[in-house]
Amino acid sequence: MTFYDEVGGHETFQRLVDVFYREVADDPVLKPMYPEEDLGPAADRLRMFLEQYWGGPSTYSEQRGHPRLRMRHVPFRVDPDARDRWLRCMRAALDEVQLSPLHEATLWDYLERAAYAMVNTMDSAEAGGRPTLATRPAASSPASAEGTTETP
Numbered sequence: 001m002t003f004y005d006e007v008g009g010h011e012t013f014q015r016l017v018d019v020f021y022r023e024v025a026d027d028p029v030l031k032p033m034y035p036e037e038d039l040g041p042a043a044d045r046l047r048m049f050l051e052q053y054w055g056g057p058s059t060y061s062e063q064r065g066h067p068r069l070r071m072r073h074v075p076f077r078v079d080p081d082a083r084d085r086w087l088r089c090m091r092a093a094l095d096e097v098q099l100s101p102l103h104e105a106t107l108w109d110y111l112e113r114a115a116y117a118m119v120n121t122m123d124s125a126e127a128g129g130r131p132t133l134a135t136r137p138a139a140s141s142p143a144s145a146e147g148t149t150e151t152p
């Protein structure tokens with residue numbers, strides 16, 4: 001029994017990304033980052049990735065190839081503000097799907113590490129391009145980008 005099965009399989013991941021993208025659609029920083037107006041295809045990609053990562057079908061790799069998520073995020077400005085907004089949307093989604101405390105803690109721990117690993121600039125837009133001291137350097141994020149975002 002994989003984690004994917006334990007939390008309820010496809011239905012659970014579908015609900016998670018549905019709520020997540022509903023929140024993204026309302027976020028003034030995140031929404032404009034998405035190249036497509038329709039967030040549906042992006043939701044499918046995130047869902048397929050998460051399903052595969054947690055032991056479900058490997059549809060993501062069949063359709064998209066090797067995840068290389070850090071590389072795929074290079075075109076986007078993932079600064080600490082974007083990361084925190086992404087995590088806020090994900091937190092809302094996790095709260096809504098209501099997993100067992102252990103499953104929830106496991107998934108949240110992973111998502112938090114992955115989000116920290118995805119940060120690719122410390123220049124916050126508000127600071128006019130100057131690095132801020134209040135942010136956490138990518139080099140000391142809790143997990144390496146590769147380890148967090150590829151296969152378990």
Ligand code: HEM
Binds near residue numbers: 035064076
């Ligand atoms: C930290 C803040 C993050 C931001 C602002 C962000 C933003 C984006 C954007 C704008 C896209 C392009 C939308 C698309 O066409 O698919 C994208 C793609 C994607 N993101 Fe993120 N992301 C973040 C973190 C993460 C994390 C932590 C994960 C995984 C746990 C993730 C997984 C993905 C996946 C699987 C794709 C589709 C990649 C592909 O196959 O092309 N993202 N992200």
